[in-house]
Amino acid sequence: MTPQRQAILEYLVTEHSHPTADDIYKALSARFPNMSVATVYNNLRVFKEVGLVQEMNYGDASSRFDFVTSRHYHIICDACGKVVDFNYPVLDEIESVASQLTGFKVDRHRLEVYGTCPACQTEQAHKH
Amino acid sequence: MTPQRQAILEYLVTEHSHPTADDIYKALSARFPNMSVATVYNNLRVFKEVGLVQEMNYGDASSRFDFVTSRHYHIICDACGKVVDFNYPVLDEIESVASQLTGFKVDRHRLEVYGTCPACQTEQAHKH
DNA sequence: TTCTTACATAGTAATCTTTATAAATAGTGT
DNA sequence: ACACTATTTATAAAGATTACTATGTAAGAA
Numbered sequence: 185m186t187p188q189r190q191a192i193l194e195y196l197v198t199e200h201s202h203p204t205a206d207d208i209y210k211a212l213s214a215r216f217p218n219m220s221v222a223t224v225y226n227n228l229r230v231f232k233e234v235g236l237v238q239e240m241n242y243g244d245a246s247s248r249f250d251f252v253t254s255r256h257y258h259i260i261c262d263a264c265g266k267v268v269d270f271n272y273p274v275l276d277e278i279e280s281v282a283s284q285l286t287g288f289k290v291d292r293h294r295l296e297v298y299g300t301c302p303a304c305q306t307e308q309a310h311k312h
Numbered sequence: 313m314t315p316q317r318q319a320i321l322e323y324l325v326t327e328h329s330h331p332t333a334d335d336i337y338k339a340l341s342a343r344f345p346n347m348s349v350a351t352v353y354n355n356l357r358v359f360k361e362v363g364l365v366q367e368m369n370y371g372d373a374s375s376r377f378d379f380v381t382s383r384h385y386h387i388i389c390d391a392c393g394k395v396v397d398f399n400y401p402v403l404d405e406i407e408s409v410a411s412q413l414t415g416f417k418v419d420r421h422r423l424e425v426y427g428t429c430p431a432c433q434t435e436q437a438h439k440h
Numbered sequence: 441t442t443c444t445t446a447c448a449t450a451g452t453a454a455t456c457t458t459t460a461t462a463a464a465t466a467g468t469g470t
Numbered sequence: 471a472c473a474c475t476a477t478t479t480a481t482a483a484a485g486a487t488t489a490c491t492a493t494g495t496a497a498g499a500a
Contacts, residue, residue: 186448186495205486220450225487227448241369246486259410262419270413272406275423282387282425285398290427291390295403297410299418314466314477333457348479353458355477374457 188212188219192227196237196251202258202267204246240267242296259297263304270297316340316347320355324365324379330386330395332374368395370424387425391432398425 191212195203203211209224228249231237238250242260248267250258256269275293283290300308319340323331331339337352356377359365366378370388376395378386384397403423411418428436 188449218450220452221486222451222488223449257406257410259414259416259418261416268414268416270410272409275403278385278400278423279425281400282385282398283427286387286396287430288387288389288396288425288427289433290387290425292427293423293425295406295421295423297407297416297418297421299411299416299420302415305417316478346479348481349457350459350480351478 188216188223189227189230191215192224193231193236196231196249202240202248202250204248206246208249240296257295257297259299261301261304262298263300263308266301266303268301316344316351317355317358319343320352321359321364321379324359324377330368330376330378332376334374336377368424385423385425387427389429389432390426391428391436394429394431396429 192208195208195211199211201207205221205224205228208228209219209221212219212224228237228239231249232239236252238252240248240250240258242248242265245265250267255274256271259268259270260266261268275295279290279293282288282293320336323336323339327339329335333349333352333356336356337347337349340347340352356365356367359377360367364380366380368376368378368386370376370393373393378395383402384399387396387398388394389396403421407418407421410416410421
């Protein structure tokens with residue numbers, strides 16, 4: 185557990201945003217001026233393997249990383265890319281249905297809702 | 313509607329796979345030796361805008377494209393990347409719940425199940 | 441302490457997918 | 471034939487992520 189590794193994990197735990205690798209890199213470069221981007225990626229991969237962190241890919245943009253606390257889903261703003269958590273009963277049923285229909289051994293599922301966040305809604309309304 | 317455009321659309325309609333842009337490019341390069349990769353991307357974007365085709369991003373790999381017939385969900389094999397359709401009643405409820413909880417104006421959602429396809433299951437069993 | 445081993449990091453090059461750009465081409469209507 | 475528009479080709483460029491190599495650093499054994 186190096187200082188860099190600790191700082192990256194700490195950032196993910198304390199910040200409740202869903203940062204990209206570059207977000208983390210920029211945020212920590214003040215404290216670690218010599219830190220490499222590769223270090224951020226390396227550690228994120230380690231965290232992911234251990235199950236501490238979840239990687240989320242949205243289209244062409246950068247991956248975002250989320251410290252795993254409890255099961256929750258994400259809603260993403262199409263305009264600004266902001267990610268917000270929301271709670272919803274976990275959809276276990278769909279996994280068993282999918283397994284029966286396809287013969288797959290199911291491991292997990294991924295559900296995301298897309299739309300426009302309140303801030304971007306008002307901004308778009310003012311433009312009309 | 314150029315020959316290239318028609319061929320790309322035809323490929324998406326007839327092949328029931330979920331090809332990447334490169335899959336399409338390779339598959340059609342025999343018939344169109346001079347076709348550019350950009351043409352594939354251009355046309356896929358056009359089809360997407362019109363709503364004929366859906367783009368799907370899975371992690372770091374290339375996007376996959378699916379000709380839109382009816383509403384269905386996808387299950388993806390972690391081992392070989394194969395994508396299979398399965399039918400499940402559309403989850404409209406989660407959209408309204410998410411909207412109420414977060415204040416977002418909801419546009420759509422995305423649900424995918426991940427696991428291991430039958431072929432890869434047997435292959436993994438034989439390796440033990 | 442000193443040597444060894446293993447692993448983390450920094451720095452940079454390379455890869456891969458996708459987009460942007462500019463020139464060439466073809467089709468349509470006048 | 472001419473002008474207009476959209477499409478294609480070819481290539482450069484962008485952006486995110488990974489690969490690679492050398493350096494550093496901590497822990498353990500002799």
